[in-house]
Amino acid sequence: xxxxxxxxxxxxxxxxLPPAPVQASVAVPxxxxxxxxxxxxxxxxxxxxxxxxxxxxxxxxxALPRRDTKPIARALLARFGSFANAVTAPVVELRQxxxxxxxxxxxxxxxxxxxxxxxxxxxxxxxxxxxWSRLEEYLTIVLARxxxxxxxxxxxxxxxxxxxxxxxxxxxxxxxxxxPREVVKRALELHATALILVHNHPSGDPTPSRADIEMTAExxxxxxxxxxxxxxxxxxxxxxxxxxxxxxxx
Numbered sequence: 142x143x144x145x146x147x148x149x150x151x152x153x154x155x156x157x158l159p160p161a162p163v164q165a166s167v168a169v170p171x172x173x174x175x176x177x178x179x180x181x182x183x184x185x186x187x188x189x190x191x192x193x194x195x196x197x198x199x200x201x202x203x204a205l206p207r208r209d210t211k212p213i214a215r216a217l218l219a220r221f222g223s224f225a226n227a228v229t230a231p232v233v234e235l236r237q238x239x240x241x242x243x244x245x246x247x248x249x250x251x252x253x254x255x256x257x258x259x260x261x262x263x264x265x266x267x268x269x270x271x272x273w274s275r276l277e278e279y280l281t282i283v284l285a286r287x288x289x290x291x292x293x294x295x296x297x298x299x300x301x302x303x304x305x306x307x308x309x310x311x312x313x314x315x316x317x318x319x320x321p322r323e324v325v326k327r328a329l330e331l332h333a334t335a336l337i338l339v340h341n342h343p344s345g346d347p348t349p350s351r352a353d354i355e356m357t358a359e360x361x362x363x364x365x366x367x368x369x370x371x372x373x374x375x376x377x378x379x380x381x382x383x384x385x386x387x388x389x390x391x
Contacts, residue, residue, distance in 0.1 A: 193224040204248035213240045229286040268301045284341035284377040292340040296333035321363040338374040345379035
């Protein structure tokens, strides 16, 4: 400061300038009114009153409070084709959507996590063999849009209630290694008396491969030796689930 005053006194060549005003973030004009109307629509008419792009807009409101989220929502739908595909899209692809950012991606993932937990709550503590449609709804939410093949096991108690749903392995787009000994070991650790095997086919076609059929027979044999029942093996495709038991493969 002393040096600056000296320069000013020396010849006025460096006059004092008022500090630059701090620019506060300014919301998009009209955005608050639009958002208020959207909130009211959701509260009064319910979620079914919202179109897909409106629902995505509302999700992004919370993550991007100073952005116009309508063009981002429309870009997501244009790229991925549907609300469900946008919410479950791979992170690497979501990062390519202009304006979305990490906060927007996290908001979409919160919706996906919430949907999965709601679906899981619908099958928890229920005898799964008597609530098969709910089970298939849950598995569709969890696996139908997974880009990588994943092998899961549902561990059941003596009343066929769910003890645990665990991912045992993740593979490539068309193969997941499964080790029957590890499957049975985990069942014993959980005191499970029955299993339902599950995996997805990212291609969308649930037709079992020869390897799927052979692996199922190996797991069934290893489990039976210890008094554990394999009720079924389900392959989740896009919009359809194949049951080994229904197809006579188990």
